């Protein structure tokens with residue numbers, strides 16, 4: 372039930388630092404011995420090998436892994452690895468990087484669940500700094516990562532919120548009064564999202580609420596409903 | 599008062615499509631005639647030239663531009679352009695891409711206000727899909743861009759909210775009742791942000807509130823307070 376990260380370049384490096392912050396189990400594969408050097412005494416698992424070879428994926432435990440991340444710079448390599456991995460473990464969740472737009476479709480055909488194009492995300496971000504600078508600044512202040520020791524957005528399942536197992540309207544639960552947090556989203560049992568749900572909305576079984584708050588309010592939320 | 603976009607690769611391309619959506623004035627510079635071909639009959643302004651040459655920057659109107667975006671693949675080129683541009687127009691807002699971490703500092707020394715590293719943003723995003731998938735999904739449903747004909751987050755100045763020019767507590771204004779929108783942030787006059795501000799918080803002059811809402815609620819907000 373671990374994560375395999377193919378490629379330890381800038382992309383893979385950043386992904387790994389986030390996985391570490393969340394105490395996830397992972398193994399890194401890179402064919403370049405030099406980029407793996409910083410991992411030697413880190414206690415992190417790595418394999419010096421080529422992820423395009425089935426043997427290397429097997430050595431990384433692909434058959435029992437939960438997730439594969441392909442971060443290689445070459446689109447062809449990523450497509451090849453996704454195809455191989457899917458054959459070795461059909462249940463694998465696969466996230467891949469792509470350079471060219473046209474690769475996105477190929478990666479999805481090969482079995483990738485999510486495709487990330489860093490250049491597109493980067494270009495979009497650059498323009499946002501011009502067209503909505505204050506909003507970018509605000510979103511940059513929101514931490515959704517435990518990495519920085521603070522978190523502003525958290526989700527909570529029906530089971531944790533409606534402790535009696537009954538469906539309630541959001542306003543019945545006095546969530547703001549009890550925790551200080553504000554409800555900003557609702558994920559319905561069918562996976563549809565409502566942004567800024569109405570206080571009268573009924574929280575259904577198998578749904579989730581999304582909250583915003585200061586770190587201490589999020590902490591209060593978790594203590595109140597998760598512990 | 600226009601934007602100069604240096605480089606029309608994937609990064610520049612994506613930035614331009616966002617600028618277009620916001621009806622911003624811009625001119626694209628690229629030394630590669632071929633990448634500019636799609637712009638020929640678009641009505642968009644472009645210069646086929648090398649942005650590392652002062653003459654080309656001048657031709658693009660650098661002296662009267664508001665913003666420069668450097669999206670070139672080479673870090674040295676971006677640093678060079680930032681330095682040149684800052685000499686030609688000291689007031690320019692400069693946003694640059696960087697590939698290597700170590701370039702970030704050099705770009706800021708040279709005069710860049712914001713530095714974007716696409717590989718880092720991409721790697722971070724990939725890991726987020728594993729460690730906080732539901733939150734990524736929710737944030738993905740938030741549109742901060744008029745591009746898609748819907749917007750979920752908007753900011754509003756003190757002047758628009760406190761129409762009598764007096765400072766009021768957030769709760770006095772009944773914003774949720776009047777618009778349906780929820781206040782999720784406050785930008786103080788000194789530029790500091792409060793996430794999920796207290797309803798008792800006083801809205802100071804020269805501050806801003808940040809709202810979340812469904813597109814029709816955001817529309818109501820704008821109609822109520824901006825028109």
Ligand SMILES: [Ca+2]
Nearest residue numbers: 503504505506
């Ligand atoms: Ca603004």
Ligand SMILES: [Ca+2]
Nearest residue numbers: 526730731732
């Ligand atoms: Ca989750």
